[in-house]
Amino acid sequence: MSINLAEDRAEEASDQNLPSVWRWGEELRATFVLAWPLVIAQVAQMALVTTDVIMMGWLGPKFLAAGTLASSLMSPFYLFGIGLVSAVAPMIAQAIGARDFKSVRRTVRQGFWVSVLLAAFLVALIWNTKAIFLFAGQTEESSGMAQVYVHYAIWHLFASFLFLVLRCLLSAQGKTKVILVITLAGIVVNGLGNYALMFGNWGFPRLELMGAGISTTFVNTVMFLIALGYILTHHRFKRYAILVRLWKPDWNRFFEIFRIGLPVGCMLTAETGLFAAATLLMGWLGTNELAAHAVALQCASIAFMIPLGISQAATIRVGLAYGAKKSEGIRKAGWVSIIMGTGFMGTTCLAFWFIPEVLVGFYLDPLLPENQVPLQLAVSYLAVAALFQLVDGGQVVTSGALRGLSDTKVPMFVAIFAYWGLGLPISYFCGFVLGWGGQGIWLGLAAGLAFVAVVFVIRFAWRERLGLVNYKSI
Structure with a gap:
């Protein structure tokens, strides 16, 4: 009996990857091993959306517009x-770091409760999609088609949020490769x-946007069930x-x-809203500016997936050290993640600065005369985007580190x-008052991200x- 207990304790220590003494090299390795599958999983998550967009385009322009x-x-x-829902990540990590395994179960259980209640609320909130779009001035046809898609796709929120809870548990245990495999399988199924x-x-019957909605709900359900089966x-x-x-x-x-979690959700919504507002401002400038902005934003979004994955690892590593009451572990886990995130964004900064034509060329054919103006605009926007790559990486990774300490309200x-x-x-002042156009709008984005990065690092x-x-609050 004592031998089995000793083996269980040894396994637990190994499972959590919690050293008695934190060393820079060991922390770098642990963070990298934890982060790289999360990074690829984030890119794969984008591929899920991209697959839907491509196939909606195959149906025709009106289907793509409605979708x-x-x-x-x-x-x-x-x-x-x-x-x-991502609030369960630091809570689970802190409980594991403190060897409080009963709290892990309770956090996962309440994470399930929150996921189901939140999904039910959101479904009820946006169910009457057609009326919302008609009120916003959209056409009858587009509004009706969009509602068909929403009525079948919206149910994926239940499985998506439940899967996120399990994803947090898997990440806290260092099983991020499992998350990657499940996400890649989801792309195939979708x-x-x-x-x-x-x-x-x-x-099968030709269901068009209804079929896309059913597939979206089905693939997220499959991903949740695979993760649940693995954990059980x-x-x-x-x-x-x-x-x-x-x-x-x-x-x-x-x-x-x-x-x-509420502050984290509000923060994500605020950041998403900023870029949505910037897109609206670009639309005021013209079609070429809007197209160029879309290309530059896509390049920046792909680069952003790397520090985003590292930030998720930072939450877990800092949370584990916090739960273990290791101040040195918190310090090294946080700074290693911040250096990794900003270091990678330094490479994308150089790429945006020195080879923007190559990157933009993936989206706009430089041989077509009608693409010359948006191509040049996109190159100029990437020059500004290069400046905020470091601060963008810094703010998201440091946000993840602070989240590991359950610090979300002030951020x-x-x-x-x-x-x-x-x-x-x-963005408005530089773009319209000073007349700098799209570059001015991107400078505003950079200024907002830079302020957040500096305050978060401090x-x-x-x-x-x-x-x-x-430590008393744990």
Whole structure:
């Protein structure tokens, strides 16, 4: 009996990857091993959306327009939910770091509760899509087609949020490769589902946008069930018994998820809203400017996936050290992640600066005369984007590190002020008052991100004097 207990304890220590003494090299390796599958999984997640967009385009312009319209409505609510539910990540990491495995189960259980309740609320909120779009001045046809897609795709919120809870548990245990494999499998299932249901192949009815919506819900359900099956059958996760007493409430933990997660959701919504507003400003300048902005933004979004994955690893590594009450571990986990994120964005900064034509050429054919103006504009926008690559990477990774300390409320206020109190006004002033056009709008984006990055880095550096490291609260 004692031998088995000793083996279990040794396995637990190995599982959590918590050294007794944190060393820079070991932390760098641990963060890299944790982060790289998350990075690729983020890119793969983008590929899921890209697959839908491509196949909607195959149906025709009106289907693509309606599908894009529907996605534009669902996306902010989805991102808000992702931010809220992601609060379980630092809570799980801190519990594992403290060897409080009962708290892991309770956090996962309450994460499931929050996921289901939040998804039900969002479904009810945006169910009457057609009326929303008609009120916004969209055509009857586009509004009706968009509603068809939403009525079948919106149900994916339940599975998506539930999968995120399990993804946080897998990440905290260092099983990020499993997340990557599941996400890659999701791309295949989504592509096959779209091909069968949207176009009526392999004996299935041709359902067009309805088929795309069904496929979206189905693939997210499959991803959740695969993750759940893996966790329930793997020996490392059996100790958590995550489905035991699933009906039992834990109100303190339930509201703790909201306390940590609501600011994260608001912060994601504020940042997404800033870029949406910038797109609107670009539309005021003209079609060429808007097309160039879309290309430059796509390049920046792909580059952003790297520090975003690293930020998720930062949350876990800092959370583990915080739960273990290791101040040195918190320091090294945070700074290693910040250096990794900004270091990578330094390479994209150079790429945007020295080879923008190559990058833009993937989206706009330089041989076509009609592409010459938007191509040149996109190159000029990437020059500005190169300047904020470092601060963009710095702000998202440092945000992840602060999240590992359950510090989300003040960062939310900082982000909202920076994006809407500084970034957007500067974009308008530089773009229209000074007459700098699209480059001025991008300078405003850079200014907002730079402010957030500087404040977040200072906040992490001053974490102890600001009282962010409070072991009594764990």
